Structure formats: structure tokens, C-alpha cells
Amino acid sequence: MVKEQFLGGNYQYTKHCFSYFLESMKRLGISHIELYGAAPHLYLYDYTIGRVYELKRQIQDAGMTVECFTPEQCNYPISMAIEDEVVRERSLQYYEKALAAAAVLEVPYMQMISGGGLIGSKEEENWKRAADGFYRIVKQAEKLGITILLEADFTCTVKNTADACRMLKEINSPAFSGLLDTNTIYFSGDDFEESVKALGEDLRHVHFIDGKKPDAYCTIPGTGTIPLKEYAGILDKYGYKGRLTPELWGWQYVDMAEEAMKDSFQFVWSLCKEGTV
């Protein structure tokens, strides 16, 4: 892997205004980012398309390129797999709005998870609802020239790499690919190399973060127990050329956002060779 495969992200900058985040990226010498769509930066319900254009100009003026757009969908009550029709329909409309924002920002990728059902719900039904939802969003993404990246999460209906592969096969669209999240791999008990192999050409993006059982998630690479160095070697072995983001999601680093980004990059860059993508 090479340094420029790694993206900055505003995940842990949610106690700062957006311009601070952009300045911080500049200070760290990062010009490619994954944009996390959450308050106070880009909470979709607060943003008109006009405001997204304004944000785009701000990003362009700072010399940044957005490589992936990821709307918040864990903390916020979003699920396409849930039985409750009101929650489900609102969630789909949220993704549609996210896609419209992604189109304005001209990003090649938008990330999605399936969401989950409640305890007692039928897994096949949850799966069907999730698949219908993905189909609806992916069809629109096709028209916009954006690729939806499916992320598995152990709390969701699409919970591991095998599920992700099955969903990709079912929907079968060129605008629908996968991403791997090292936390999902670790907490769902998947094997990283098997997952890379299983996704093959569909592996388009990686969330590269550390973690520690039982419940330390999304920690700075190098501070947990996930064998990230080994994972990097596997990605190299399979010739992975896509992007990777230290997705420092959550509140743990909000008061030391830049430091956390810096430490993350120090670690991930130490795994890189010189060269370009």
C-alpha cells in the first residue's frame, strides 16, 4: 500500500466546525477525505441541496477531494431492515437524500449498511426488506454514476462478509460493491484474508481501525488488538488499490480530534511503501 490510499475523515471532528476540520487536514498534509455526514457537519435533514453546494465549494477551496460519502446511520435511527414501516420509509428517504448530496459532492462512492430488525422479527423478512431497500437506492445510484458500498455490521441484518457477498449477488448491479471494516471482521469473527478473497473485485473501500474486546470500537490504529499490520500485508498480497479510512467514529476522540488523526496516520503510513496509487 501507498500513503495516498489513506483518507482523512471528519468522524472525530464533530465538536469542531467544518472549517476547522478542513484546516486540520491541510495541517496534516491530507488532501483526500471520506466525508462523514452527521451533525454538525452535514446532517442530511438540516441540509438543503443549496447548502451542500456551499459545502462543496468550501471543500474545493481547501483543495480537498471527497472519495467516499458516509451518512451517519448507527447513532441515528436508520434501518431498512426493520418491520416498522414508518422507520423504514424514513430511512430510505434519508438514503435518497444522502445520494442527492453525494451527487452534488461528485463522490464516486456512498457507503450504506442494512440496519437490523428487532428481537423476535423473522430474519428472512428483515433480509427481504433490506434487499428491497438496497435495490431502490442502487437503482438511483446507477443513474447518478455513484457506486453504493455495502458495509456489514455485526448488529445488522447484513452482519458479515458472507452476508455482504450474498446481498451483492442478489442485487447484481454494477453500482453496488462492498467494503470491509476491520472492526466488523474482528467483532463478527470473520477471517480477514477470506473476506478479501470472497469480495474479490467488489472490495472497493476499507475502514481501517483498531478495536479491543469486549467493547472498544473504532480506536486509533495501533492502540487495540486487531492485527492491522497483518491485514495490510494481506491487502498488499491481493493487490488492493482502493482507499482506506481510519474511521474514528464516536465520541472518544472529540476533544483531541487532530491528535487522533495524526496518530492514526503515523501508524498507517508506517505500513506503506513509497509510490503512488
Place this chain on the structure above:
Amino acid sequence: MRKEQLLGSNYHYTKHPLSYFIDSMKRMGIGHIEFYGASPHMYVDDYTIGQARSVKRMLDAAGIQVECFTSEQCAYPISCSISEPVMRERSLKYYEKALELSYAVGSPIMQMMAGLSLIEDDKKEAWKWAAEGIYRVCKKAETLGMTIILEADPVCTVANAFDIRRMLDELQMPVLKGMLDFNQIYNGKEDFEEAVDVLKEDLYHVHMNDAAPDAFCLIPGHGEIPLMKYFEILDKKGYSRFVSPELWGTRYAMAADEAMEEIIEYFGNYLKEHKAE
């Protein structure tokens, strides 16, 4: 304290449908609850007043009275003290709607927080916005005959018991009261007895939960907060209102009943040891 002071709550039941939670409360013989307004139970933006009334009928049929309504305002992007005007106005509308839902489910009390400001925000301005927002929500509460209880959190503009006191003194509204949360005391390194003294007769509600250096909103007895000592202080000061187990988050989502039963047992042990009636 008395057995009746312990409320049930649905904080940790968010992987279950609401009907399951109501059945659980019935099975455990709990007739008074704090209602946590979050998806999938009663996400404020998803629910109409009519739906809230039908929830009240479900609760009535089960013999359950809502004593406090608390809409989600940490995981969801809610703040009435942030510099971002769109977010602030949306947050206030959220509280106003939450108030209507509280009224519809028959709750005499609604809880709210000041919310957080950004690191770059002027703290004096943040306080002013918070005061204006709380005032606006209180004015509506007056018309409904309801009480607003203000909760502090170290990450918010109203950060501790002293801030609550200051806000109550500033606004001078009979419908505005205070509350204490054991985790707030722990995280803000406050002295519990002092906090109780600061609020005096304005102490209207208590969130009881445990915490450890790397974990919050734990079952009483699972962390390092001296809950038994806190109960003694509440007894000593003649606190006669409710204590509510706020097991916020997803930690206990897969073992919600077990968690609630453990809380009942813990509180029961305190009562036994103190030979309360």
C-alpha cells in the same frame, strides 16, 4: 426510600418492540415508568400525537403510568446551545413536539438538556442560546401544565449541578426543575451530597446508573459509583420522588429483562438493609 420510588424504563429495550417492554414491566410488577422516546419506541420525529395516544392506551391497559418522558438527545443531533442556527431551531422544534408527545402519553414531566456547543463556539453565547431555548420549551410546558426537568452533562453547556442552579435562578420559572444523574456526578467529578444540596427542593428526578473509567450507564453494582451511599444521602435529605435506571446505549439490548431484574434486586437490597417499608 420506598419501593415505589423505583421506575421501570425502556432505555435498554430498544432491540424489542414496545409491546414487549410493556409486557416485561407487567411481569415484573412495575406500574410506573420513565419513557425513553427513541426509535423504535417513540422517535419524536416519527410519531404523531394520535400514535402517542394509542401508546397511552396500551400503557393504560397494562396499568402503567408514565412519570417522566425523556426523548433521545445525545445520540441524535439535538442541541439548543450550538452556534449552528438550523440545528438549534430544529432541536427546539424537536423538544416542542416531544412535549406534545409527553402530554399525550400522560407524563407530568419532560426531561431536557442544554446540549453541547462546538469547541470554537463562544461559551457565553452558548449559555444565552441554551437559556432562550429552555425558556421557549418551558413556556409551552406552562400551557400544558407540565414540568420540565433540566439534566446536566459534563459535555453540555449546562454541565453540572451548579449550572442547573444558575439556569433555574436565571429563568425563575416554576415549571422548570432540576435532576441529577449518577453518571453526570461521576464524569464531572462532582460531590453527590453537595449537588443534592445545591438543587434542594428543585431536585425533581434522579437517574441511577453505575459507571467505570471506560464504561457508562451500567447496571448498579457493575461499576465503581457508590450507589448505596448515594441512596443514603437521598434518604437523609428526604428525597421522595423517583429514581430511574437509565441504562442508555446498546450494552444491555440483548439482555434487557435480566438487566431490569438485576436493578430491582439491587434496589430491593438497599431497602432491606435500610429496613424501609
